[in-house]
Amino acid sequence: MERTAPLTWTDPTVRRLVVTVVALLLAVGALTTFGGSAQGDASLRGATPQAPCNGPDDRPETGRQGRVPTEEYANQRYARGYQCNTVQVAHQGVAGGFKVQRYTDQQGHTCAFYDSTLLFPRDVLFTAAEGRGVIVLNMDDPSRPRKTAELTTPAMLSPHESLLVNKKRGLLAAVLGNPDTNIGVVDIYDVSKDCRHPELLSTEQNASYGHESGFSPDGRTFWVAGAGGGNLTAVDLTDPSNPEMIFEQEGVTYHGLRLSHDGRTMFVANLGTDTGGVNTIGLRVLDVSEVQERQPDPEVRIVSDLTWPQVSIPQVAEPFTRNGKKYLLEVDEFENFDGSGAVGAARIIDRSDRRNPTVVSNMRLEVHQPKVHEGEQRTDPGGSVPVQGYAAHYCSVPYREDPKIVACSMILSGLRLFDISDLRNPVEVGYFNRPVLPGSRTLNPTAAGAFAMSQPEWDLRRRQVWYSDGNSGFYVVGLRGGIGQLIERR
Numbered sequence: 028m029e030r031t032a033p034l035t036w037t038d039p040t041v042r043r044l045v046v047t048v049v050a051l052l053l054a055v056g057a058l059t060t061f062g063g064s065a066q067g068d069a070s071l072r073g074a075t076p077q078a079p080c081n082g083p084d085d086r087p088e089t090g091r092q093g094r095v096p097t098e099e100y101a102n103q104r105y106a107r108g109y110q111c112n113t114v115q116v117a118h119q120g121v122a123g124g125f126k127v128q129r130y131t132d133q134q135g136h137t138c139a140f141y142d143s144t145l146l147f148p149r150d151v152l153f154t155a156a157e158g159r160g161v162i163v164l165n166m167d168d169p170s171r172p173r174k175t176a177e178l179t180t181p182a183m184l185s186p187h188e189s190l191l192v193n194k195k196r197g198l199l200a201a202v203l204g205n206p207d208t209n210i211g212v213v214d215i216y217d218v219s220k221d222c223r224h225p226e227l228l229s230t231e232q233n234a235s236y237g238h239e240s241g242f243s244p245d246g247r248t249f250w251v252a253g254a255g256g257g258n259l260t261a262v263d264l265t266d267p268s269n270p271e272m273i274f275e276q277e278g279v280t281y282h283g284l285r286l287s288h289d290g291r292t293m294f295v296a297n298l299g300t301d302t303g304g305v306n307t308i309g310l311r312v313l314d315v316s317e318v319q320e321r322q323p324d325p326e327v328r329i330v331s332d333l334t335w336p337q338v339s340i341p342q343v344a345e346p347f348t349r350n351g352k353k354y355l356l357e358v359d360e361f362e363n364f365d366g367s368g369a370v371g372a373a374r375i376i377d378r379s380d381r382r383n384p385t386v387v388s389n390m391r392l393e394v395h396q397p398k399v400h401e402g403e404q405r406t407d408p409g410g411s412v413p414v415q416g417y418a419a420h421y422c423s424v425p426y427r428e429d430p431k432i433v434a435c436s437m438i439l440s441g442l443r444l445f446d447i448s449d450l451r452n453p454v455e456v457g458y459f460n461r462p463v464l465p466g467s468r469t470l471n472p473t474a475a476g477a478f479a480m481s482q483p484e485w486d487l488r489r490r491q492v493w494y495s496d497g498n499s500g501f502y503v504v505g506l507r508g509g510i511g512q513l514i515e516r517r
Contacts, residue, residue, distance in 0.1 A: 123495025
C-alpha cells in the first residue's frame with residue numbers, strides 16, 4: 028500500500044486545538060442515525076438510582092447525587108473526601124491521567140501502569156517531583172504501591188488516552204497524543220518478563236497523528252485514532268521490535284477503539300464523520316476483518332451507526348456478554364459543546380444485531396441531568412471548566428463475560444460503581460471521591476475539585492478498583508459490603 032508521508036510538528040495542521048476541533052464537529056447539524064436506531068424513551072433519560080451508604084466508614088454526599096457543593100469547600104467538609112461502600116486502601120503520587128492498566132508477568136509480579144499528566148507539558152511542572160511520563164508501580168502488595176520505573180520515551184511522556192496493555196502478549200503500547208493530536212509516534216514495551224522494569228522494544232512514527240487507541244485481543248495489531256487528526260491507523264506488531272503501519276484511513280474523526288474477541292469487528296467512538304451526507308455522532312461499528320487477516324490493500328467497511336439523546340462526546344465502547352448475548356458499555360465524555368449543555372454519561376448497548384445496535388439503559392447521576400446541570404452547581408470548583416465539569420469520562424467492567432458491576436470515572440464526582448445485574452435497570456451501589464483545592468493533596472496551583480478521568484482497573488481477588496485522579500494521584504479503592512460480591516466471577 029502507498030504510505031502517507033508523516034506530518035511533522037511544524038505542519039500547521041498539527042496545531043489545532045483538540046477541544047476546538049471537537050466543539051466544531053459537535054456543532055454540525057442535527058444528529059441522525061445510519062443503519063442504527065436512536066432511543067427516545069423517557070425512561071432512558073432519568074438519573075440512575077442513588078447508592079445507599081451502609082458502611083461504618085462511609086462519608087456520603089450530602090446533597091444531589093454526584094455533587095460537591097461550593098459551601099462544602101468553604102466549610103472544609105470536602106477535605107475529608109466522600110465514600111460510600113468503599114474504603115481507601117492506598118494512595119500514590121499527586122497527579123494522574125487517562126488510563127490505569129494492570130498486568131501480572133511471567134514471574135508472578137503484578138504491576139500498575141498509569142499516565143501522570145492530563146496535558147503535556149504543562150502538568151510536568153507540577154508532577155516532576157513525583158514522576159514523569161507513565162508511572163510503573165509494583166503492586167504485589169496493593170496496600171503499599173512501590174514505584175519501580177518511569178517511562179519517558181516520547182509516547183509515554185504524553186500518551187493522552189492511548190495507553191493500553193495487551194495481556195495475551197504482555198505488550199504495553201501508546202501513541203504520542205496532544206497537544207493538538209500530535210504526531211503518531213508509537214512506543215512498544217515488553218512487560219511480560221518483568222513488569223516492574225518494562226523493556227523498550229520500539230519507538231517510531233507509525234501513524235500520522237495520535238490521540239486514542241485500541242488493541243486487537245491477539246496483540247498483533249495496535250490501532251491508532253487521531254481524532255481531530257483525521258486518521259484511523261493499524262500498526263502490525265507481529266514483530267513488536269519492528270512495527271509496521273499496514274493500514275491508514277484519512278478523513279475520519281474517531282476516538283476510542285475497542286474490538287471483538289476475534290479482532291474482526293471494531294466498536295468506534297465516532298466524533299462525527301460525515302458519511303453520505305449523514306453526520307452521526309455516537310457509536311460506529313466497523314468490519315476490520317481484512318486488516319485482521321492481513322489481506323493486501325485491506326478495506327475497512329462501515330456496518331452500522333447509532334446515536335442517542337443527550338449524546339455529548341463519545342469516548343469509548345467496551346464489549347461484554349451476558350448469557351452469551353453481546354453488549355457494549357459505552358461512555359461519553361464532557362458535555363456537548365454545541366451550547367445545549369447535554370451530558371452523555373454512560374449506557375449499555377445491545378449489539379447482538381451489529382447492524383442494528385440499540386441502547387437498553389443509561390448510567391447517569393443527578394448532576395448530569397439537564398434541569399440541574401446548568402444550575403448553581405456550575406459555580407462549584409471545576410464546575411464551569413469545559414474539559415472538567417460534572418460529566419463522565421471512562422468506564423470499565425472487570426471482565427468481558429457476564430460482568431455484574433461497572434466502575435466509572437465521572438470527573439468531578441470521582442469513581443462511581445454501578446450494579447448491572449439487571450442490564451435494563453442499573454443501580455448505583457458505591458462511590459469514592461477525593462476533591463482538592465490548591466495545597467490539598469496536590470502540587471497543582473490551578474487544581475479545583477476532582478479530575479477523575481482514568482479508565483478504572485480491577486483487582487478481582489482483593490475486591491479492589493484502581494483509578495487515578497488528575498488532581499491528586501493514583502488510588503486503590505476497596506469495595507465493601509454487598510458490592511464486593513458483584514466483582515466475583517459466576
